[in-house]
Amino acid sequence: MPFFTDKGRIRKVWHSIRNTFQRDRSQQAASRTEHKKNDNVTPRWVHKKPITLAIGAIAALVIVGFSGNQYVKAHAVDFVQVYMNGNLVGEVASQDQVNQLISRKQSELKKNNPNITMVLETGTLKFEHKSAYKAKPASSETLQKLEGLFSAHAKGVELVVNGKAIGIVKDQATADAILKRVKGKYAPQTVAKKQAIEVTALAFSSRSVAANSNPTRSALKSVNFLEKVTTDVKDVQPTDILNADQVYLMLVKGTVKATKYTVQEGDCVGCIAHKFNISKQVIYDRNPWIQDDMIKVGDELDLTVLKPQVTVQTIENVTETVSIEPITVIQKNSNMRAGEQKLIRQGQSGKKKVVYRQVKQNGYLMSEELIGEQVLESTVPAIIMKGTKVILGEGSGNFAWPVSGARLTSGFGQRWGRMHKGVDLVGNSSILAADNGVVSFAGTKNGLGNCIIINHKNGYETTYGHLSKISVSEGQVVEKGDKIGVMGNTGHSFGTHLHFEVHKNGELQNPLKYL
Ligand SMILES: [Zn+2]
Structure with missing residues (x-):
């Protein structure tokens, strides 16, 4: 190692400095005795010299040591040991290389799974910074090994209804949007619309009612699921992730399979509903094209009964x-x-x-x-x-038929060259007062036989002829509908009937105008 070879060199230098120092000391001892007599040199100066020399030697030593270090340093290489989950993976030249690998892997994952949140599992990475003389870290091998150790998975958000997993979507925002859409299906007013309604409601009081063309308004107060609906973030495979529409349909339709039915001879909407034990409303809801219950043989009906996962x-x-x-x-x-x-x-x-x-x-x-x-x-x-x-016996002005179940046998007016003053009626044999009044005549009249005249005290008089029996007497007050006699064939008559006349202020009237 270079350190040890250098130590030998330092020892040699130190040895030569020590020798010089010792030689100097013996020379000084000699000159001290010499100078004691003429005192040319101060003893302080004499004493100082070896110290100066020692300082110089130390400086030299320091310089030699320093330049040795410089040499080592100049040839030392910094490197980084990479540990994954506590195990040494290898050495790299710099931590940046690992960081670059991670970001490259991350962008690869993102590129290969564009609509999915991918997570790169790098484990717990630890870096130890090292330095060694002329070290040559095997960076690319280490990075390759590290890449092999990395793993990846997707992150998804699972929708759970009452503890039952419905499906996994790519992220929380997607899950939230689906739930909002489900709510929106049954609560069509969005928040913005709701505000608009409240504004309208405020304006409503200050405006005239007539100006309001649509008097029915609905303000959504709350919308919530009856079931416990939660979302969980999960580590999943990219293939586990469903698209938003799929999950939406699962929520609103359930997992029920579509049921189709082809209309057969003799079918009707009600019959089909009965046959499948479903509500007619289901048939109408699922087949909005049906109008006025009209279906014909061969029509295909959608009879799918939805069982939504949420309410x-x-x-x-x-x-x-x-x-x-x-x-x-x-x-x-x-x-x-x-x-x-x-x-x-x-x-x-x-x-x-x-x-x-x-x-x-x-x-x-x-x-x-x-x-x-x-x-x-x-x-x-x-x-x-x-x-x-109340005026007793005063008529109302409205006449009732004097015979119930009356049938006209002869009309008013000219007959066989003679004036027929009234109408001839047959029907129930009871003769009834046509209006309130006072009986002004009850007796026999030429031609009319047994006859009753009622004064209605309002300008009108009515006459009832050919009676077989008179049940009232003159001066008697009668009410409309009272029985006053019995139909007969008295007087100038050819068969049982009632001859009925109406007079207004003494003038003959056609009774049919009043009945
Ligand atoms: Zn008559």
Whole structure:
């Protein structure tokens, strides 16, 4: 080793310095006795000389030693020992080489697996810095060996529902986006939309109701999964990673296989639903092309019953503007005849805002609760004045058939060259008062036989002829529909029937205009 050869050299130099020093000391001892007499030289000077020489010798020694070190240093090579998980892998010229290897491997992984998070396992690397004379570290061998020791795996994020693994996606952002999309399927209002709705709701109160074309609004209050949905970061193989659409479909469809059915002779939507023991709604939902239940032989139906892995529960506040009908206030007036009424004030309908809290699961309404009501526009009640004054025997002005099940056998007007003053009716034999009134005649009249005349005290009179029996007497007050006699064939008559006349202020009327 170069260190030992140098030591011999140092010893030789030291030996020559020591000899010089000793020789000097004997010369000084001689001159000291000589100078004692003339005292030319101060003793201090004399004493100083050997010290000066010693310092010089040490300096020389230091210089020799220093230059030896310089030599070693000039030929020493720094290198790094690389340990992986505590085991020596080899030596490299610099740690940078290892760092470069790692970053090269990492970019290779990234390039070969563009959409996957790859992790390079380098183990625990430790570096020991060494230096040796003319060392030649086998860098490339070490790096090659190290590369062989490295391993790689993918990192994925697994979606777990109630402890059941659904699928692995490439990263947390993808997992989050899928969950957001599932929620969005049943809660279509995004956060941005929700804010817009709240803004509308604020503006709503200050604007007129009429300006609001769509009175139904829905504000999403919460959306969450009923199941425990978690995500776990996992070390996986790149092939384990599924794309986002696959995992989304697994969540909303479950792992149910598609069921197809071809419509056969005699099938109907309801029959197929019954045959497969599924709801008709499933058939409509899965086959939106069906209109008015129309399916024909050969049509292919999708009868897949989805069993989603998750249940999205949404809570929405649904606001509706509904109209309120006005109430009617009745004012009684004893100066007005009973049955008469007069509209005093037209009612006006109002508007109110009602808020329902709807809980839906996967879009199906589970419960609805009225949580708020606010009147936006009050109603104006209608006022109707109703008369209470009752005049006994006064007609209503509306006539009822005097015979139930009446059949007309002869009309009003000219007949065989003579005027027929009324109508002839057959039907039930009971004769009924056509309106309220007072019996003004009950007896026999020429031609009409047994006859009743009722004065309705409103300008009208009615006549009932050919009766077999009269059941009322003159002056009697009758009500509309009261039985007043029995149909007959008395007077100038050819067969049992009722002859019925209507007079208005003494003028003959065609009764059919009033019946
Ligand atoms: Zn007649």
